[in-house]
Amino acid sequence: MRNLSPVDQFLFGLMNASLLFTLVYWILGFDTQFATGFAIEDGPVEYGTAVMLFVSALVLAWHSARQCRKGQALAGLCLSIYALIFVFGTGEEISWGQRILGLETPASLREVNFQEEITLHNIVVGGKQLTKTVFGSGLTVAILLYLLALPALYGRSRLVTRIADRLAWPVPSWRHGIMGIVASVVMLVVEIPRQWEVYEFVFSLLTTSIFLAPANTATFGRPDAA
Template identity: 40%
Template sequence: MNLKSLTRTELLGYSLLLLVYAIGIYYANNDVVFFDTKFAQEDGFVETGTAIMLFVISVLCIYRLVKFGRSNSILWKVGVIGMALIFLFGAGEEISWGQRIFDIESSDFFLENNAQQETNLHNMIIGETKINKLIFSQLLIVVLVIYLIIVPILYRKTTWVKSLFTTFAIPIPRWNHTIAFVAATVFILFMNNSNRCWEVYEFAFGIIFFLIFINPLNGYIYKKDS
Protein backbone atom coordinates (compact mmCIF):
# COMPACT_ATOMS: atom_id res chain seq x y z
CA MET A 1 0.00 0.00 0.00
CA ASN A 2 1.45 3.35 -1.10
CA LEU A 3 0.82 5.74 1.80
CA LYS A 4 1.46 8.76 -0.43
CA SER A 5 -1.54 7.82 -2.57
CA LEU A 6 -3.95 7.77 0.38
CA THR A 7 -6.29 10.64 1.09
CA ARG A 8 -6.31 12.30 4.50
CA THR A 9 -9.60 10.57 5.30
CA GLU A 10 -8.11 7.18 4.44
CA LEU A 11 -5.04 7.86 6.59
CA LEU A 12 -7.26 8.80 9.53
CA GLY A 13 -9.54 5.80 8.96
CA TYR A 14 -6.70 3.31 8.75
CA SER A 15 -4.97 4.87 11.76
CA LEU A 16 -8.14 4.44 13.83
CA LEU A 17 -8.54 0.88 12.59
CA LEU A 18 -4.91 0.07 13.41
CA LEU A 19 -5.33 1.50 16.90
CA VAL A 20 -8.51 -0.49 17.57
CA TYR A 21 -6.88 -3.68 16.31
CA ALA A 22 -3.75 -3.12 18.41
CA ILE A 23 -5.82 -2.60 21.56
CA GLY A 24 -8.03 -5.55 20.67
CA ILE A 25 -5.12 -7.92 20.11
CA TYR A 26 -3.50 -6.85 23.37
CA TYR A 27 -6.58 -7.37 25.54
CA ALA A 28 -7.80 -10.50 23.74
CA ASN A 29 -4.50 -12.15 24.65
CA ASN A 30 -3.84 -10.58 28.07
CA ASP A 31 -7.22 -9.79 29.61
CA VAL A 32 -10.04 -11.52 27.77
CA VAL A 33 -12.56 -10.52 30.47
CA PHE A 34 -11.87 -6.84 29.79
CA PHE A 35 -12.02 -7.53 26.06
CA ASP A 36 -15.45 -9.17 26.37
CA THR A 37 -17.06 -6.92 28.97
CA LYS A 38 -15.56 -3.52 28.15
CA PHE A 39 -13.75 -3.28 24.83
CA ALA A 40 -16.06 -5.35 22.59
CA GLN A 41 -19.15 -5.39 24.79
CA GLU A 42 -22.72 -4.91 23.58
CA ASP A 43 -23.33 -1.21 22.82
CA GLY A 44 -19.67 -0.46 23.57
CA PHE A 45 -17.29 1.68 21.55
CA VAL A 46 -16.61 -0.95 18.88
CA GLU A 47 -20.21 -1.94 18.23
CA THR A 48 -21.47 1.64 18.34
CA GLY A 49 -18.65 2.70 16.02
CA THR A 50 -19.72 0.08 13.50
CA ALA A 51 -23.33 1.25 13.61
CA ILE A 52 -22.25 4.88 13.15
CA MET A 53 -20.10 4.03 10.13
CA LEU A 54 -22.92 2.09 8.46
CA PHE A 55 -25.41 4.86 9.19
CA VAL A 56 -23.06 7.51 7.78
CA ILE A 57 -22.71 5.49 4.56
CA SER A 58 -26.50 5.39 4.29
CA VAL A 59 -26.71 9.15 4.80
CA LEU A 60 -23.97 9.67 2.21
CA CYS A 61 -25.99 7.66 -0.32
CA ILE A 62 -29.08 9.74 0.37
CA TYR A 63 -27.04 12.94 0.01
CA ARG A 64 -25.74 11.79 -3.38
CA LEU A 65 -29.25 10.82 -4.43
CA VAL A 66 -30.52 14.30 -3.64
CA LYS A 67 -27.54 16.07 -5.21
CA PHE A 68 -27.09 14.02 -8.38
CA GLY A 69 -30.23 11.93 -8.73
CA ARG A 70 -32.19 14.33 -10.93
CA SER A 71 -29.64 14.17 -13.75
CA ASN A 72 -29.03 10.41 -13.58
CA SER A 73 -31.01 7.39 -14.74
CA ILE A 74 -33.70 5.43 -12.90
CA LEU A 75 -31.33 2.48 -12.50
CA TRP A 76 -28.72 4.82 -10.98
CA LYS A 77 -31.33 5.95 -8.45
CA VAL A 78 -32.35 2.35 -7.75
CA GLY A 79 -28.75 1.43 -7.00
CA VAL A 80 -28.17 4.37 -4.67
CA ILE A 81 -31.47 3.89 -2.83
CA GLY A 82 -30.79 0.16 -2.50
CA MET A 83 -27.37 0.79 -0.95
CA ALA A 84 -28.80 3.42 1.40
CA LEU A 85 -31.39 0.91 2.64
CA ILE A 86 -28.86 -1.91 2.99
CA PHE A 87 -26.51 0.13 5.16
CA LEU A 88 -29.37 1.63 7.16
CA PHE A 89 -30.57 -1.91 7.84
CA GLY A 90 -27.05 -2.93 8.89
CA ALA A 91 -26.78 0.03 11.27
CA GLY A 92 -30.17 -0.73 12.81
CA GLU A 93 -29.39 -4.41 13.25
CA GLU A 94 -26.05 -3.60 14.88
CA ILE A 95 -27.78 -1.79 17.76
CA SER A 96 -30.95 -3.91 17.69
CA TRP A 97 -32.83 -0.90 16.33
CA GLY A 98 -32.15 1.10 19.48
CA GLN A 99 -33.86 -1.41 21.73
CA ARG A 100 -31.28 -1.26 24.51
CA ILE A 101 -30.76 2.46 24.09
CA PHE A 102 -34.46 3.22 24.58
CA ASP A 103 -35.07 0.29 26.94
CA ILE A 104 -37.73 -1.32 24.72
CA GLU A 105 -38.95 -4.80 25.59
CA SER A 106 -38.79 -7.51 22.93
CA SER A 107 -42.05 -8.99 21.66
CA ASP A 108 -42.93 -12.60 22.43
CA PHE A 109 -41.87 -13.58 18.91
CA PHE A 110 -38.31 -12.33 19.40
CA LEU A 111 -38.14 -13.66 22.95
CA GLU A 112 -38.89 -17.13 21.62
CA ASN A 113 -36.95 -17.08 18.34
CA ASN A 114 -33.98 -14.79 18.89
CA ALA A 115 -30.74 -16.19 20.36
CA GLN A 116 -30.23 -13.03 22.42
CA GLN A 117 -33.95 -12.30 22.86
CA GLU A 118 -33.48 -8.99 21.07
CA THR A 119 -35.39 -7.23 18.32
CA ASN A 120 -33.16 -7.98 15.34
CA LEU A 121 -32.98 -10.48 12.51
CA HIS A 122 -29.33 -11.49 12.56
CA ASN A 123 -29.67 -13.36 15.87
CA MET A 124 -32.81 -15.23 14.82
CA ILE A 125 -32.94 -19.02 15.08
CA ILE A 126 -34.90 -21.08 12.57
CA GLY A 127 -35.08 -24.68 13.73
CA GLU A 128 -31.49 -25.46 14.70
CA THR A 129 -29.98 -22.89 12.35
CA LYS A 130 -28.69 -19.53 13.54
CA ILE A 131 -29.29 -16.87 10.88
CA ASN A 132 -26.25 -14.96 12.11
CA LYS A 133 -23.94 -17.90 11.42
CA LEU A 134 -25.48 -18.82 8.07
CA ILE A 135 -26.13 -15.45 6.44
CA PHE A 136 -24.37 -12.75 8.42
CA SER A 137 -21.14 -14.71 8.80
CA GLN A 138 -20.58 -17.36 6.14
CA LEU A 139 -22.51 -15.75 3.28
CA LEU A 140 -21.28 -12.25 4.14
CA ILE A 141 -17.64 -13.38 4.00
CA VAL A 142 -18.23 -14.81 0.51
CA VAL A 143 -19.84 -11.54 -0.60
CA LEU A 144 -16.94 -9.52 0.84
CA VAL A 145 -14.34 -11.66 -0.94
CA ILE A 146 -16.18 -11.29 -4.25
CA TYR A 147 -16.73 -7.55 -3.87
CA LEU A 148 -13.36 -6.55 -2.43
CA ILE A 149 -11.07 -8.90 -4.36
CA ILE A 150 -12.73 -10.33 -7.46
CA VAL A 151 -14.86 -7.36 -8.57
CA PRO A 152 -11.97 -4.83 -8.72
CA ILE A 153 -10.10 -7.20 -11.03
CA LEU A 154 -13.11 -7.79 -13.29
CA TYR A 155 -13.95 -4.08 -13.33
CA ARG A 156 -10.52 -3.28 -14.74
CA LYS A 157 -10.63 -6.04 -17.36
CA THR A 158 -14.27 -6.58 -18.34
CA THR A 159 -16.41 -3.98 -20.08
CA TRP A 160 -19.80 -5.39 -19.08
CA VAL A 161 -18.84 -5.51 -15.39
CA LYS A 162 -17.71 -1.87 -15.54
CA SER A 163 -20.96 -0.93 -17.29
CA LEU A 164 -23.09 -2.82 -14.75
CA PHE A 165 -21.49 -1.19 -11.72
CA THR A 166 -21.63 2.22 -13.39
CA THR A 167 -25.31 1.82 -14.25
CA PHE A 168 -26.28 1.05 -10.65
CA ALA A 169 -23.78 3.52 -9.13
CA ILE A 170 -22.00 0.84 -7.11
CA PRO A 171 -18.59 2.03 -5.86
CA ILE A 172 -15.53 -0.06 -6.71
CA PRO A 173 -12.84 -0.58 -4.02
CA ARG A 174 -9.35 0.71 -4.65
CA TRP A 175 -6.45 -1.66 -4.00
CA ASN A 176 -5.72 -0.02 -0.64
CA HIS A 177 -9.24 -0.95 0.47
CA THR A 178 -8.70 -4.55 -0.64
CA ILE A 179 -5.36 -4.74 1.17
CA ALA A 180 -6.96 -3.33 4.32
CA PHE A 181 -9.70 -5.97 4.17
CA VAL A 182 -7.20 -8.81 3.76
CA ALA A 183 -5.06 -7.45 6.62
CA ALA A 184 -8.11 -7.05 8.87
CA THR A 185 -9.13 -10.65 8.12
CA VAL A 186 -5.67 -12.00 8.93
CA PHE A 187 -5.15 -10.00 12.12
CA ILE A 188 -8.57 -10.85 13.53
CA LEU A 189 -7.14 -14.35 14.04
CA PHE A 190 -4.95 -12.87 16.79
CA MET A 191 -8.14 -12.12 18.77
CA ASN A 192 -9.77 -15.52 18.46
CA ASN A 193 -9.47 -16.15 22.20
CA SER A 194 -12.87 -14.49 22.36
CA ASN A 195 -16.03 -14.95 20.29
CA ARG A 196 -16.51 -11.20 20.54
CA CYS A 197 -13.55 -10.66 18.23
CA TRP A 198 -16.11 -10.54 15.43
CA GLU A 199 -17.36 -7.23 16.79
CA VAL A 200 -13.91 -5.83 15.96
CA TYR A 201 -14.06 -7.41 12.51
CA GLU A 202 -17.43 -5.76 11.91
CA PHE A 203 -15.88 -2.45 12.96
CA ALA A 204 -13.19 -2.99 10.30
CA PHE A 205 -15.96 -3.70 7.79
CA GLY A 206 -17.63 -0.40 8.70
CA ILE A 207 -14.44 1.66 8.40
CA ILE A 208 -13.32 0.09 5.12
CA PHE A 209 -16.71 0.43 3.46
CA PHE A 210 -16.97 4.04 4.59
CA LEU A 211 -13.60 4.70 2.93
CA ILE A 212 -14.72 2.92 -0.23
CA PHE A 213 -17.86 5.03 -0.51
CA ILE A 214 -15.96 8.25 0.20
CA ASN A 215 -13.23 7.58 -2.38
CA PRO A 216 -14.13 4.77 -4.80
CA LEU A 217 -12.10 3.85 -7.85
CA ASN A 218 -15.05 4.88 -10.04
CA GLY A 219 -15.76 8.17 -8.32
CA TYR A 220 -17.17 9.61 -11.54
CA ILE A 221 -20.43 7.73 -10.94
CA TYR A 222 -21.33 10.27 -8.28
CA LYS A 223 -21.48 13.17 -10.65
CA LYS A 224 -24.12 14.44 -13.00
CA ASP A 225 -24.94 12.40 -16.09
CA SER A 226 -22.75 9.46 -15.09
Protein backbone atom coordinates in the same frame (compact mmCIF):
# COMPACT_ATOMS: atom_id res chain seq x y z
CA MET B 1 0.98 6.36 -5.16
CA ARG B 2 -1.41 9.13 -4.13
CA ASN B 3 -1.37 10.29 -0.55
CA LEU B 4 -4.38 9.40 1.56
CA SER B 5 -6.86 12.20 2.13
CA PRO B 6 -7.22 13.47 5.73
CA VAL B 7 -10.51 11.58 6.02
CA ASP B 8 -8.92 8.32 4.85
CA GLN B 9 -5.99 8.85 7.20
CA PHE B 10 -8.48 9.08 10.06
CA LEU B 11 -10.53 6.06 8.92
CA PHE B 12 -7.55 3.82 8.24
CA GLY B 13 -5.97 4.96 11.50
CA LEU B 14 -9.04 3.73 13.38
CA MET B 15 -8.94 0.42 11.50
CA ASN B 16 -5.28 -0.16 12.27
CA ALA B 17 -5.70 0.84 15.92
CA SER B 18 -8.71 -1.46 16.39
CA LEU B 19 -6.90 -4.46 14.93
CA LEU B 20 -3.75 -3.67 16.91
CA PHE B 21 -5.71 -3.40 20.17
CA THR B 22 -7.37 -6.75 19.43
CA LEU B 23 -3.99 -8.40 18.85
CA VAL B 24 -2.53 -6.89 22.02
CA TYR B 25 -5.47 -8.03 24.17
CA TRP B 26 -5.15 -11.53 22.68
CA ILE B 27 -1.38 -11.78 23.06
CA LEU B 28 -1.54 -10.63 26.68
CA GLY B 29 -4.40 -13.01 27.42
CA PHE B 30 -6.77 -10.25 28.49
CA ASP B 31 -9.87 -12.02 27.16
CA THR B 32 -12.19 -10.86 29.92
CA GLN B 33 -11.01 -7.25 29.72
CA PHE B 34 -11.52 -7.29 25.94
CA ALA B 35 -15.05 -8.72 26.13
CA THR B 36 -16.17 -6.51 29.02
CA GLY B 37 -14.31 -3.37 28.01
CA PHE B 38 -13.11 -2.62 24.49
CA ALA B 39 -15.67 -4.85 22.71
CA ILE B 40 -18.41 -4.85 25.34
CA GLU B 41 -22.06 -4.93 24.32
CA ASP B 42 -23.26 -1.34 23.76
CA GLY B 43 -19.63 -0.21 24.01
CA PRO B 44 -17.41 1.97 21.82
CA VAL B 45 -16.83 -0.65 19.11
CA GLU B 46 -20.47 -1.60 18.71
CA TYR B 47 -21.76 1.96 18.72
CA GLY B 48 -18.87 2.98 16.48
CA THR B 49 -20.01 0.36 13.98
CA ALA B 50 -23.58 1.65 14.08
CA VAL B 51 -22.44 5.25 13.59
CA MET B 52 -20.20 4.42 10.63
CA LEU B 53 -22.86 2.23 8.99
CA PHE B 54 -25.26 5.16 9.25
CA VAL B 55 -22.63 7.53 7.84
CA SER B 56 -22.21 5.08 4.94
CA ALA B 57 -25.96 5.20 4.39
CA LEU B 58 -25.93 9.01 4.35
CA VAL B 59 -23.08 9.07 1.80
CA LEU B 60 -24.98 6.62 -0.43
CA ALA B 61 -28.13 8.75 -0.12
CA TRP B 62 -26.08 11.80 -1.13
CA HIS B 63 -24.77 9.96 -4.19
CA SER B 64 -28.34 8.88 -4.99
CA ALA B 65 -29.58 12.48 -4.93
CA ARG B 66 -26.71 13.54 -7.23
CA GLN B 67 -27.48 10.78 -9.70
CA CYS B 68 -31.18 11.68 -9.75
CA ARG B 69 -30.35 15.33 -10.44
CA LYS B 70 -28.21 14.15 -13.37
CA GLY B 71 -31.15 12.20 -14.76
CA GLN B 72 -29.64 8.80 -13.88
CA ALA B 73 -32.82 7.29 -12.45
CA LEU B 74 -31.61 3.67 -12.27
CA ALA B 75 -28.35 4.60 -10.57
CA GLY B 76 -30.24 6.82 -8.13
CA LEU B 77 -32.68 4.01 -7.32
CA CYS B 78 -29.89 1.47 -6.80
CA LEU B 79 -28.00 3.80 -4.50
CA SER B 80 -31.17 4.45 -2.50
CA ILE B 81 -31.59 0.70 -2.03
CA TYR B 82 -27.97 0.37 -0.93
CA ALA B 83 -28.52 3.22 1.54
CA LEU B 84 -31.59 1.48 3.00
CA ILE B 85 -29.57 -1.72 3.45
CA PHE B 86 -27.05 0.21 5.53
CA VAL B 87 -29.83 1.85 7.54
CA PHE B 88 -31.09 -1.67 8.25
CA GLY B 89 -27.58 -2.69 9.32
CA THR B 90 -27.43 0.31 11.65
CA GLY B 91 -30.71 -0.63 13.29
CA GLU B 92 -29.70 -4.26 13.71
CA GLU B 93 -26.36 -3.27 15.26
CA ILE B 94 -28.05 -1.38 18.11
CA SER B 95 -31.11 -3.67 18.31
CA TRP B 96 -33.20 -0.84 16.86
CA GLY B 97 -32.60 1.27 19.93
CA GLN B 98 -34.11 -1.32 22.27
CA ARG B 99 -31.69 -0.85 25.14
CA ILE B 100 -31.42 2.89 24.56
CA LEU B 101 -35.19 3.31 24.80
CA GLY B 102 -35.75 0.52 27.32
CA LEU B 103 -38.07 -1.45 25.04
CA GLU B 104 -39.24 -4.96 25.90
CA THR B 105 -38.78 -7.77 23.40
CA PRO B 106 -42.16 -9.13 22.21
CA ALA B 107 -42.79 -12.64 23.52
CA SER B 108 -43.10 -14.11 20.02
CA LEU B 109 -39.70 -12.70 19.03
CA ARG B 110 -38.05 -13.64 22.32
CA GLU B 111 -38.86 -17.29 21.68
CA VAL B 112 -36.97 -17.42 18.37
CA ASN B 113 -34.24 -14.85 18.99
CA PHE B 114 -30.95 -16.22 20.28
CA GLN B 115 -30.23 -13.08 22.35
CA GLU B 116 -33.89 -12.40 23.15
CA GLU B 117 -33.75 -8.94 21.59
CA ILE B 118 -35.38 -6.96 18.78
CA THR B 119 -33.16 -8.05 15.88
CA LEU B 120 -33.52 -10.26 12.84
CA HIS B 121 -29.94 -11.49 12.48
CA ASN B 122 -30.09 -13.35 15.82
CA ILE B 123 -33.24 -15.29 14.93
CA VAL B 124 -32.92 -19.08 15.04
CA VAL B 125 -34.58 -20.94 12.15
CA GLY B 126 -34.48 -24.72 12.04
CA GLY B 127 -31.93 -24.79 14.83
CA LYS B 128 -29.56 -22.50 12.94
CA GLN B 129 -28.79 -18.86 13.70
CA LEU B 130 -29.11 -16.44 10.80
CA THR B 131 -25.94 -14.83 12.17
CA LYS B 132 -23.97 -17.94 11.21
CA THR B 133 -25.79 -18.66 7.94
CA VAL B 134 -26.97 -15.57 6.08
CA PHE B 135 -24.86 -13.09 8.07
CA GLY B 136 -21.90 -15.37 8.73
CA SER B 137 -19.26 -16.92 6.50
CA GLY B 138 -21.30 -16.33 3.34
CA LEU B 139 -21.38 -12.60 3.95
CA THR B 140 -17.66 -12.61 4.72
CA VAL B 141 -16.93 -14.25 1.36
CA ALA B 142 -19.18 -11.75 -0.43
CA ILE B 143 -17.38 -8.85 1.27
CA LEU B 144 -13.96 -10.16 0.26
CA LEU B 145 -15.13 -10.69 -3.33
CA TYR B 146 -16.36 -7.10 -3.37
CA LEU B 147 -13.09 -5.81 -1.94
CA LEU B 148 -10.78 -7.94 -4.12
CA ALA B 149 -12.52 -9.28 -7.23
CA LEU B 150 -14.38 -6.11 -8.20
CA PRO B 151 -11.29 -3.83 -8.23
CA ALA B 152 -9.40 -6.50 -10.20
CA LEU B 153 -12.10 -6.84 -12.85
CA TYR B 154 -13.35 -3.26 -13.08
CA GLY B 155 -11.84 -1.60 -16.14
CA ARG B 156 -10.52 -4.95 -17.39
CA SER B 157 -13.75 -6.84 -17.93
CA ARG B 158 -16.16 -4.96 -20.16
CA LEU B 159 -19.13 -6.83 -18.71
CA VAL B 160 -18.21 -6.18 -15.07
CA THR B 161 -17.43 -2.53 -15.80
CA ARG B 162 -20.76 -2.05 -17.58
CA ILE B 163 -22.74 -3.68 -14.77
CA ALA B 164 -20.89 -1.78 -12.05
CA ASP B 165 -21.46 1.55 -13.78
CA ARG B 166 -25.05 0.77 -14.67
CA LEU B 167 -25.98 -0.29 -11.13
CA ALA B 168 -23.77 2.39 -9.52
CA TRP B 169 -21.57 0.04 -7.52
CA PRO B 170 -18.94 2.04 -5.60
CA VAL B 171 -15.72 0.25 -6.57
CA PRO B 172 -13.11 -0.19 -3.79
CA SER B 173 -9.47 0.74 -4.28
CA TRP B 174 -6.65 -1.71 -3.60
CA ARG B 175 -5.98 -0.21 -0.18
CA HIS B 176 -9.47 -1.32 0.85
CA GLY B 177 -8.85 -4.86 -0.36
CA ILE B 178 -5.53 -5.05 1.47
CA MET B 179 -7.14 -3.85 4.69
CA GLY B 180 -9.92 -6.42 4.23
CA ILE B 181 -7.34 -9.20 3.93
CA VAL B 182 -5.40 -7.95 6.97
CA ALA B 183 -8.57 -7.78 9.09
CA SER B 184 -9.65 -11.26 7.97
CA VAL B 185 -6.24 -12.75 8.80
CA VAL B 186 -6.32 -11.15 12.25
CA MET B 187 -9.79 -12.60 12.88
CA LEU B 188 -8.63 -16.06 11.78
CA VAL B 189 -5.56 -15.96 14.01
CA VAL B 190 -7.09 -14.40 17.10
CA GLU B 191 -9.39 -16.37 19.41
CA ILE B 192 -10.94 -13.99 21.88
CA PRO B 193 -14.56 -13.38 22.93
CA ARG B 194 -16.44 -10.81 20.83
CA GLN B 195 -13.59 -10.41 18.33
CA TRP B 196 -16.05 -10.21 15.45
CA GLU B 197 -17.36 -6.94 16.83
CA VAL B 198 -14.02 -5.44 15.77
CA TYR B 199 -14.32 -7.03 12.32
CA GLU B 200 -17.72 -5.39 11.87
CA PHE B 201 -16.28 -2.05 12.98
CA VAL B 202 -13.45 -2.30 10.45
CA PHE B 203 -15.97 -3.17 7.73
CA SER B 204 -18.09 -0.11 8.58
CA LEU B 205 -15.01 2.12 8.36
CA LEU B 206 -14.06 0.52 5.03
CA THR B 207 -17.47 1.13 3.49
CA THR B 208 -17.41 4.76 4.59
CA SER B 209 -13.99 5.20 2.96
CA ILE B 210 -15.09 3.46 -0.25
CA PHE B 211 -18.34 5.37 -0.61
CA LEU B 212 -16.73 8.75 0.03
CA ALA B 213 -14.17 8.25 -2.76
CA PRO B 214 -14.93 5.20 -4.94
CA ALA B 215 -12.35 4.12 -7.49
CA ASN B 216 -14.90 4.65 -10.28
CA THR B 217 -15.12 8.39 -9.62
CA ALA B 218 -16.27 9.14 -13.17
CA THR B 219 -19.49 7.25 -12.53
CA PHE B 220 -20.22 9.26 -9.40
CA GLY B 221 -19.22 12.56 -10.94
CA ARG B 222 -16.86 13.83 -8.27
CA PRO B 223 -13.10 14.44 -8.22
CA ASP B 224 -10.79 11.76 -6.84
CA ALA B 225 -9.95 12.98 -3.36
CA ALA B 226 -8.31 9.83 -2.04
